[in-house]
Every structure is written in C-alpha cells, then in structure tokens.
Amino acid sequence: MTDFEIVHFLWLAATCALVWLAPVRWQVDLIAASTFCFIGLHAPWSALWLLGASLLVYACYRAPLPARPRLTGAAVLLIATVFLVYQGIEEYGQPSWTVPAMIGLSYYSCRHIHVLLEMYKGNLPSMSLRSYLHYQLFLPTLVAGPIHRYPNFIRQCERRRWDxxxxxxxxxxxxxxxxxxxxxxxxxxxxxxxxxxxxxxxxxxxxxxxxxxxxxxxxxxxxxxxxxxxxxxxxLGFRIEENFNAPLKAVNLIDFWQRWHITLSSWCRDYVFRPVQALTRNQFVAVSAAMVTLGIWHQLSLYYLLWGLYHALGITLCRLYQLHDDPLGLRRLPSSLRHGVTRTATFAWLTGGMPLITNLLATGTT
CATH class of the missing domain: 1.10.287 (Helix Hairpins)
Known part of the structure; x- marks a missing residue:
C-alpha cells in the first residue's frame, strides 16, 4: 500500500469512530466535514472545484423554472469541459508543467452531471444545499467510486442506524x-x-x-x-450501489458491461446511450458514443478513443448475433460447454483490444 492509501484508510477508520460518537443529527455533517478536510489537505484545487461546482449545481436547482434548462445545460458543459481539459493536460501537458492533483474528479464530475440531468428531466427529489453537500462529500466513495446516485443516497441518510x-x-x-x-x-x-x-x-x-x-x-x-x-x-450505515457482479462469468459482451463497473456503465447508458439513440435512431452510433465516453473517462487519448470504438463494435456484433437467433447453434450445446465457449470468446475479445490497438498505433507512427 502507498502512503496515501494508508492515510486514506486511517482517516476513514477515524471518521467512522467519530461519527458514531457524535449526536445523530450531526453525523452526516461530520462525514462531509471530514471528507472536505481530507481532500483539502491532499488536493486543495480539487476541494475548491468540488465545492464550487456543488454550489453551481445547487444554484441551477434554485433557479426560476424558465431559466433552469439553459443554466443546467451551461453547467453540464462547464463541468464536462473542466474534466476533459484536466484529462488532456494530464495526458499531453509538457513535463515542465505542474499539474495539481484532482482527487475524485472523475467520480464527482459524473455525480454532478447525474444530478443536473435528472433535474432537467424533472426526476430529482427535493434537494437542500446541505443534502447535496452530504451526497458529494462522502469519503468512502470519493477516491475510487462507485458513482452512486443521489436519490438512493438520500434514502440511505434517512434509514441509516447503528447495526x-x-x-x-x-x-x-x-x-x-x-x-x-x-x-x-x-x-x-x-x-x-x-x-x-x-x-x-x-x-x-x-x-x-x-x-x-x-x-x-x-x-x-x-x-x-x-x-x-x-x-x-x-x-457508516449506508448501503451504496454495487460496482461489480462477477464480470468474469459474463456469457457475452453485453452481459459483461452490465456486470463490470456497473455504476459507470449505467451512467453512460442513461446519459449518453439513450439520448444519442433517441436522437439518431441508430444503435451503433449510440453504443459508440457511450463506449467512447467510457474510454475517455479513463483517459483522453487516441488509444482510449479506439478502445471505445473497438468495444462498441464487439457489442454491436453480439447484438446482431442475438437478432439473428443464434446462427452457430450454441443453444443446442450442453449448458456447461456453451458457457465455456461464450465466456472464453468474451474474454478473448476483451483482452484482444490492447494488442490490436497498440499494434495499430505503432504501425501508424512508423
């Protein structure tokens, strides 16, 4: 474990102990305060942007209804732009540049956009600034996710108890x-x-x-x-969304992406795939947009752009196979053999992306 991971673990453990010693009405506030202190000490620019973007999201929520769609769209664009610019600076910045640490940026940016888009669709429950800061300043999910959703988190705040x-x-x-x-x-x-x-x-x-x-x-x-x-x-009394569901048991690529990094995959499904499919009526374009978004979330680079398109192609081929009603007759095989074949093929496609894309990029630069 790195020094940061050790400090993170000890800070989480201390936070848990202090929270249950505090009066119940202040416990979630204490979690948020501890989270802000932690990120402020280790990544002050990230703490400032997290707080500033949270205030921006809440300002959109409090805006008059006629102005809310325009302000919400501008806020989504700003938050996505900050994220992409930081990703680009990290990837393509000069060695002499000092890039500030932005702990949790990938995760809290997705949470901001989730709340803004649910607000735009009219699906967001009532929200106070205090409850929104509780949601964003939740230390266990700050560094490595999951990308939990606001409505479930608020329900957990109401139901949590010592157990x-x-x-x-x-x-x-x-x-x-x-x-x-x-x-x-x-x-x-x-x-x-x-x-x-x-x-x-x-x-x-x-x-x-x-x-x-x-x-x-x-x-x-x-x-x-x-x-x-x-x-x-x-x-701390919260049941947060699961992020993995035995992905190595997936029998095809569609199944795999429903089991792997579930909160990010479902975020891309809800906020990229479905809107693009509704706009274009083209499933391949929608799948490509979602998978490229998923790739760029990891890194803003040509490699991850091609990685997203590669997996979009795999998902599309899988869907076409399903639509053509099992042309290879795999359903006629014994279940153990069929699952062995499909799981091997799925893992082979997943692992084939890196060598294929790496060799393609190497060929393109020679």
Whole structure:
C-alpha cells in the first residue's frame, strides 16, 4: 500500500469512530466535514472545484423554472469541459508543467452531471444545499467510486442506524477488499505474473497474454477498492450501489458491461446511450458514443478513443448475433460447454483490444 492509501484508510477508520460518537443529527455533517478536510489537505484545487461546482449545481436547482434548462445545460458543459481539459493536460501537458492533483474528479464530475440531468428531466427529489453537500462529500466513495446516485443516497441518510451485523459485514468486506488488492492484485498478478510475462511483450501473442493479466489485475484491484468503499459505507450505515457482479462469468459482451463497473456503465447508458439513440435512431452510433465516453473517462487519448470504438463494435456484433437467433447453434450445446465457449470468446475479445490497438498505433507512427 502507498502512503496515501494508508492515510486514506486511517482517516476513514477515524471518521467512522467519530461519527458514531457524535449526536445523530450531526453525523452526516461530520462525514462531509471530514471528507472536505481530507481532500483539502491532499488536493486543495480539487476541494475548491468540488465545492464550487456543488454550489453551481445547487444554484441551477434554485433557479426560476424558465431559466433552469439553459443554466443546467451551461453547467453540464462547464463541468464536462473542466474534466476533459484536466484529462488532456494530464495526458499531453509538457513535463515542465505542474499539474495539481484532482482527487475524485472523475467520480464527482459524473455525480454532478447525474444530478443536473435528472433535474432537467424533472426526476430529482427535493434537494437542500446541505443534502447535496452530504451526497458529494462522502469519503468512502470519493477516491475510487462507485458513482452512486443521489436519490438512493438520500434514502440511505434517512434509514441509516447503528447495526452490529452491518458493522461486522462492513469490516469483513474491507478485509476481503484489501486481500484482493494486496495479495491477488499487487503480489500475484502484478509482481509475480507480471515478471513472467514481461519478456513476452515484444510479440503479439505475448502482448495478448499481458493484456489478459492486466484485465485480471484491474478486476482484482478495482473491485477490491470497491469492496473497501462499500465496507466503510456499511460501517457508516449506508448501503451504496454495487460496482461489480462477477464480470468474469459474463456469457457475452453485453452481459459483461452490465456486470463490470456497473455504476459507470449505467451512467453512460442513461446519459449518453439513450439520448444519442433517441436522437439518431441508430444503435451503433449510440453504443459508440457511450463506449467512447467510457474510454475517455479513463483517459483522453487516441488509444482510449479506439478502445471505445473497438468495444462498441464487439457489442454491436453480439447484438446482431442475438437478432439473428443464434446462427452457430450454441443453444443446442450442453449448458456447461456453451458457457465455456461464450465466456472464453468474451474474454478473448476483451483482452484482444490492447494488442490490436497498440499494434495499430505503432504501425501508424512508423
């Protein structure tokens, strides 16, 4: 674990202890104050932008109804632009530039846009500035998600209570999460398996194996951080949305993206795929827009642009296969064999993206 991760863990643990010692009416305020202090100490520019954007979102909510759509659109554009500009500076900035840390930017930007668009559609429950700051300043999900939704969070604020069973479940999940991060991810996959595969990375087949290892590593570490976040949330009395649902059991790409990073995938579905599909009546364009958005969320680069299009193509081919009623006759196979074939094909497509795109970019620069 890095020094930052150790401090983050200790800060979360201390926050949990202080919250349950405080009067009930101030407990969620204490979580928000602790979160703002944490991010202010480690990333002051991120803290200022998080607070400023939260005030902007609330100002849109309080604006007169005739002006609200225009202000909401401007706020969405501003928040998305800040995010993309920061992503671009991180990726393409000069070595001499000092780029400030923006902890949690990817996550709280999506939460801002979620609230703004639900406000625009008229689906947002009543909101006070205090409740919105509670929602955005929630330490367990600040650094590594999930991208939880405002209505569920407010319900959790109303229902939370001290529960020993929930406390034990939260502690167990935290332990399980750190075991996945440290033992499986950092030690077995990254250190041990990574060292074995490193000499093979010069060849296409070897690069494919490295890609497979990277997906497994990402799943172990990212789902581990999600376990930690949801575990601390449970200790604080909150049941936050799950982010993974056994994605390696997915039988096709559509199934996979419903199981992997669920809160981001559902965010892209609701706020990119559905509006673009309604506008264009073209599913491939809508899927491409959603997957490119998902790629750029990770990094603003040509690689992730192509990565998004690659996965959009895979999802579209999967959908076409379904529409043509199983032309290969896989449904006639025994279920264990059928699932073995479909899961292998799904994982092969996922892991094939990195070597294919890397070689394509290398060919284009020579």
């Amino acid at each position: 020993r069973v929930q406390l034990a479940g939260g502690m167990e999940r935290i332990l399980y999460g750190y075991a996945k991060i440290i033992v499986i991810g950092n030690y077995l996959l990254d250190l041990e398996l990574g060292a074995l595969l490193a000499p093979l990375a010069d060849h296409f087949a070897g690069l494919w194996l490295v890609s497979a290892k990277d997906w497994l590593y990402l799943y172990a570490v990212f789902s581990g951080y999600t376990d930690v976040a949801l575990g601390f949330s449970l200790i």
